[in-house]
Amino acid sequence: MGGPAAPPPAERTRPADARAAVREVPDRPDAAPEPLPASDPVRVRIPAIGVDARLMRLALDAEGRLEPPPPNLPAFAGWYARGTPPGSPGTAVLTGHLDTPAGPAVFHRLGALTRGAGIAIERADGRTALFTVDAVEEYAKDRFPDDEVYGGSGRPELRLITCGGDWSGDTGYRANTVVYATLTGVG
Incomplete structure (x- = not known):
C-alpha cells in the first residue's frame, strides 16, 4: 500500500482552522455524543460499500510509515494502535488494502463513499462508535497532507486510508x- 507518512502521537493537535479551510463538516441536527473512553476497535462496518471486516493492530515500519495489514489478509483492515482509538477524542486512523495480487481487498470501494454515509466501529468494550462521513479526498502520495489527515481537533474523528489513483508498475x-x-452516535 505504501504512501502516507507516520501518524502523529495521539496527543498531537493541529490549528483549529486547518481543516475548516478545506472542507465544511455537515450540520448535525443532534448534539455531538460524548467521547468514549479508550478501547481497542475490533470490527469496522460500512454498509454503503459492503465492508464488514475485523480490525488488527498496526504499527509503524522502519521508515516511520504506517504498516498496512499483511497482503495475505486482504479482508482485514487495521488501526494505528499507538494513536487514538475510534470514538475517543482525537483522530483515529484505519487503513486497509485497495487490492492485492489475489484481487480486490477490504477497502476496494472506499473511494465510492459519499458525504453522510455511516461507519460503525465495534470496540472491545462492547460499545459501537458511529461515525458519519464528512468528505472523501484523493491525494498524490508526494503531496500527502500529513497534518490535515493525522492532525487532531480534540473531538472524536476517524480517517480511513487506502491506495488510490493510477497504478504504476514501478511505484x-x-x-x-x-x-x-x-463521531455522531454511540451504540
Missing part, C-alpha cells in the same frame, strides 16, 4: 484515498 499506486468522518 505502485500514485495516490491515497482518505475518508474523513466525525
Whole structure:
C-alpha cells in the first residue's frame, strides 16, 4: 500500500482552522455524543460499500510509515494502535488494502463513499462508535497532507486510508484515498 507518512502521537493537535479551510463538516441536527473512553476497535462496518471486516493492530515500519495489514489478509483492515482509538477524542486512523495480487481487498470501494454515509466501529468494550462521513479526498502520495489527515481537533474523528489513483508498475499506486468522518452516535 505504501504512501502516507507516520501518524502523529495521539496527543498531537493541529490549528483549529486547518481543516475548516478545506472542507465544511455537515450540520448535525443532534448534539455531538460524548467521547468514549479508550478501547481497542475490533470490527469496522460500512454498509454503503459492503465492508464488514475485523480490525488488527498496526504499527509503524522502519521508515516511520504506517504498516498496512499483511497482503495475505486482504479482508482485514487495521488501526494505528499507538494513536487514538475510534470514538475517543482525537483522530483515529484505519487503513486497509485497495487490492492485492489475489484481487480486490477490504477497502476496494472506499473511494465510492459519499458525504453522510455511516461507519460503525465495534470496540472491545462492547460499545459501537458511529461515525458519519464528512468528505472523501484523493491525494498524490508526494503531496500527502500529513497534518490535515493525522492532525487532531480534540473531538472524536476517524480517517480511513487506502491506495488510490493510477497504478504504476514501478511505484505502485500514485495516490491515497482518505475518508474523513466525525463521531455522531454511540451504540
